[in-house]
Amino acid sequence: MREQSKKLSQLRTQAETQLAHVSENACSPRPAEELLHKLQVYEVELEVQSEALRQAQVELEESYDRYVNLYDFAPVGYLTLTSEGLITEINLTGAALLGVQRKELLLHRFAHFVAKEYNNSWHLFLGNFLQNDEQQSCELLLKRSNDQNFHAHLDCLHINAGNGGYSVRIAFTDISEHKQAEEALRIAAIAFESMEGIMVTDANGIIQRVNNAFTRLTGYSEEEAMEQTPALLNSGRHDSDFFQDMWATLNKQKHWRGKIWNKRKNGKIAADWLTITAVTAPDGNITHYVGTFSDITSNPEASAEIHRLAYYDLLTQLPNRRMLLDRLKQALATSSRSKHYGALLFLDLDNFKNLNDTRGHYVGDLLLVEIAHRLNVSVREDDTVARLGGDEFVVMLENLSDNMQEAAIQAGLISEKIRKAVAMSYLVQGLELWTTVSIGVSLFYGHEASIDELLKHSDFAMYHAKQEGRNNIRFFDPEMQATLVERSSLESDLRHALGRQQLRLYYQIQVDNERRAIGAEALLRWVHPERGLILPEHFIPLAEKTGLIVPIGLWVLQTACAQLRDWADNPATSNLQLALNASALELRQPDFVEQVQQAISVTGINPALLKIELTESLLVDNLSDTVTKMNALKAFGISFSMDDFGTAYSSLAYLKQLPLDQLKIDQSFIRDLGDNSSNAALVQSIILMGRTFGLDVIAEGVEEEAQLSFLNLNGCHAYQGYLFSRPLPLAEFEQVIKRV
Ligand code: C2E
Ligand code: MG
Ligand code: MG
Numbered sequence: 001m002r003e004q005s006k007k008l009s010q011l012r013t014q015a016e017t018q019l020a021h022v023s024e025n026a027c028s029p030r031p032a033e034e035l036l037h038k039l040q041v042y043e044v045e046l047e048v049q050s051e052a053l054r055q056a057q058v059e060l061e062e063s064y065d066r067y068v069n070l071y072d073f074a075p076v077g078y079l080t081l082t083s084e085g086l087i088t089e090i091n092l093t094g095a096a097l098l099g100v101q102r103k104e105l106l107l108h109r110f111a112h113f114v115a116k117e118y119n120n121s122w123h124l125f126l127g128n129f130l131q132n133d134e135q136q137s138c139e140l141l142l143k144r145s146n147d148q149n150f151h152a153h154l155d156c157l158h159i160n161a162g163n164g165g166y167s168v169r170i171a172f173t174d175i176s177e178h179k180q181a182e183e184a185l186r187i188a189a190i191a192f193e194s195m196e197g198i199m200v201t202d203a204n205g206i207i208q209r210v211n212n213a214f215t216r217l218t219g220y221s222e223e224e225a226m227e228q229t230p231a232l233l234n235s236g237r238h239d240s241d242f243f244q245d246m247w248a249t250l251n252k253q254k255h256w257r258g259k260i261w262n263k264r265k266n267g268k269i270a271a272d273w274l275t276i277t278a279v280t281a282p283d284g285n286i287t288h289y290v291g292t293f294s295d296i297t298s299n300p301e302a303s304a305e306i307h308r309l310a311y312y313d314l315l316t317q318l319p320n321r322r323m324l325l326d327r328l329k330q331a332l333a334t335s336s337r338s339k340h341y342g343a344l345l346f347l348d349l350d351n352f353k354n355l356n357d358t359r360g361h362y363v364g365d366l367l368l369v370e371i372a373h374r375l376n377v378s379v380r381e382d383d384t385v386a387r388l389g390g391d392e393f394v395v396m397l398e399n400l401s402d403n404m405q406e407a408a409i410q411a412g413l414i415s416e417k418i419r420k421a422v423a424m425s426y427l428v429q430g431l432e433l434w435t436t437v438s439i440g441v442s443l444f445y446g447h448e449a450s451i452d453e454l455l456k457h458s459d460f461a462m463y464h465a466k467q468e469g470r471n472n473i474r475f476f477d478p479e480m481q482a483t484l485v486e487r488s489s490l491e492s493d494l495r496h497a498l499g500r501q502q503l504r505l506y507y508q509i510q511v512d513n514e515r516r517a518i519g520a521e522a523l524l525r526w527v528h529p530e531r532g533l534i535l536p537e538h539f540i541p542l543a544e545k546t547g548l549i550v551p552i553g554l555w556v557l558q559t560a561c562a563q564l565r566d567w568a569d570n571p572a573t574s575n576l577q578l579a580l581n582a583s584a585l586e587l588r589q590p591d592f593v594e595q596v597q598q599a600i601s602v603t604g605i606n607p608a609l610l611k612i613e614l615t616e617s618l619l620v621d622n623l624s625d626t627v628t629k630m631n632a633l634k635a636f637g638i639s640f641s642m643d644d645f646g647t648a649y650s651s652l653a654y655l656k657q658l659p660l661d662q663l664k665i666d667q668s669f670i671r672d673l674g675d676n677s678s679n680a681a682l683v684q685s686i687i688l689m690g691r692t693f694g695l696d697v698i699a700e701g702v703e704e705e706a707q708l709s710f711l712n713l714n715g716c717h718a719y720q721g722y723l724f725s726r727p728l729p730l731a732e733f734e735q736v737i738k739r740v
Helices: 002-024 030-073 092-098 116-131 176-192 212-218 240-253 300-311 321-338 352-359 361-378 404-423 451-467 478-497 536-546 549-567 592-603 623-635 652-657 667-671 677-692 705-713 730-739
Strands: 077-082 087-090 136-143 149-160 166-174 197-202 207-210 255-263 269-280 286-295 342-349 384-389 392-397 426-428 431-433 437-444 473-475 503-511 517-528 532-534 577-581 610-615 639-645 662-665 696-700 718-720
Touching: 030 092, 077 092, 087 092, 092 166, 116 136, 116 166, 149 176, 197 212, 212 286, 240 255, 240 269, 269 300, 300 321, 321 342, 321 384, 321 392, 321 437, 321 451, 342 404, 342 451, 352 361, 352 431, 361 384, 361 392, 361 404, 361 426, 361 431, 392 404, 404 437, 404 473, 437 451, 451 473, 451 478, 478 517, 478 536, 503 549, 503 577, 503 730, 517 536, 517 549, 517 730, 536 549, 549 577, 549 592, 549 610, 577 639, 592 610, 592 623, 623 639, 623 652, 662 667, 662 677, 667 677, 667 696, 677 696, 677 705
Parallel strands: 437 473, 517 577, 577 610, 610 639, 639 662, 662 696, 696 718
Antiparallel strands: 077 087, 077 166, 136 149, 149 166, 197 207, 197 286, 255 269, 269 286, 342 392, 342 437, 384 392, 426 431, 503 517, 503 718, 517 532
8 A cells, every 4th residue: 555655656746747847848748648647547546445455444343343242242251361360351251150340350360259169179270271281171160249159161271471471261151050950860860770660661662761670670681671662561460451541541641650560570470559650842742751660569468469360360260270280289188198089170161262253252251250150159169160261161179989980970970060050041241142061070089190190181081072072071081091191102202203304295286177287285294213104183283282383384384395496497397386284373473474485585486386275273363463474475476275165164254354365175075075965065155155256266185086077067177186196205296297
């Protein structure tokens, strides 16, 4: 700027001299004009530049104001101290925090505002800070002018004071609230670890935190409880109404309190006094639930109830299995002393499942209560009537004759009385109902047989009573004894059959109307080292009863898939569809669908070539689970056939619900096709039903040409039976395939 005005005044002098010269010498005016022009240009330039300068100055002032504003009104207090601790500068926030006008603070000692109990630590801190050339922070209790203390957090920085010494720049904030929150948290943490069990769940009931008392009371560690729901503790002692009420109260009142039966990790049932509180966000939405509980099991009222729950059946109030076992133990000891016989009667209702399904569980329950009552009045007071669960009851008779024959007659008479009492009609909810019972009886005398054996004996006798037409009484006899022994040795062998590779799959061809092979059924055989080839009817029921059917079924599935894989390479077998049989228990496995999918993907076979045969017994319970699983597998490409169709209690209702592909007419209808016109009509209607529902129909057990032509004539298109081939080991089956 100075430069420019200098230049301008130079130009001006130059111009003036030249103009003077011009007036002296009028004949050469040009250089003077040029100079004047230059002068004007410079003047304009100068004006522009000084405008820019003014602008820059305004901006500088504005930014200074902004800085001052920022400095003064920052949410943080700023102050500068001399190395002696005198305040030389402080922003408005800082002054407000200290509760003093800014001007009164200047050159005041900062230590004056430090609470007495912190004075020492402030001096120590400052001394240390001045010696070490780095940023440091500390927390102090500061005094406000009105003597109200507050917790402050200080960040300190050295700044050069210019004369070789330094000053200290401090930023400080009021952290009282934070401190209070911290303290509240510390208190809460101590309270959380109280004597009472506490669990905190999120709004969906997923456990987020538990305390040590929770672990001590329930046995579950924090890791085990996390991400679970409180159902982890479910004892099964409360019905769904109980929980529905609890939730209704919680949602309405945000609070629930009451006694609850919980199950500990070790299986023990305990009474807890539980308080649940819903935690809500400011918008009113529930964010968490806090459950606090203490164990009140040792309270006398609760322990009486625990005893009742542990030893009695909730529905009928009869002794349960546990109580029965206790009493049976005592009864054997008494019999051994008194030399009197006793008897164990195993009762199973004959049509209860059906009744439950058709009339509903509520009616079923009421009926069980009434039956319990009738059993109780049919026996003497000293005898025990227990309910084992479902529709199974046990009656234990004590102190019968000391003579076996007489004791058997006594037990027979009481059994007959019970059988008749149960068979009389019932009036439940205005409905007249009937049911009958099958009874198995075994006598006991001292410790001749163990409790376990006794129960098995009467159970087995009951099973025979059922087989002989139900509504029946059967005594356990030596022949049954022999079968039982045989069965238990078979059972222990079966446990090893899979591991010792004694199981085989046989294949039975399935054909179309032209007798061309369309597929096969895989049928299980057990090659027993001593007993030879055992057919499924002799070991599948046992495998089902013991649960061994699950690993066995998995082996069948994997073997069948591996077989399909092998057949895929050969044009003669590559189109064969292979059917395998799956038991209800297998299908009820939660991972059944995954097992099948895995077997298929491991072998890489075409899922359309795999068919699963189900039996109607599967549909008795949990139809919807079956449907879900079938749908999942169907979506994968697998097909389903209903095996032994027509033998069980089938209904059109479930047929419509199941995603089936095929009905398999049971062989019993085919066998008597010729001489029994009612079977012929039945087969015709099954074929028709299949057509109506868009299902394939296959007939099994076709042994004769006459049967084949009858079926053919009536619209059946697929067959399986000895007429074409028996089930065969793989090599022989493949020979048969070559021939057809
Ligand atoms: P199923 O599934 O109804 O099998 C048909 C049964 O009929 C087979 O008996 C077969 O050998 C027999 N059969 C076939 N054609 C004829 C014929 O023309 N006349 C006569 N009289 N019988 C014929 P098998 O192999 O003894 O199997 C009996 C049952 O065992 C099967 O009945 C099935 O329910 C079950 N089973 C077989 N293998 C398995 C398996 O791998 N898993 C499961 N869960 N059950 C299986
Ligand atoms: Mg089958
Ligand atoms: Mg069948």
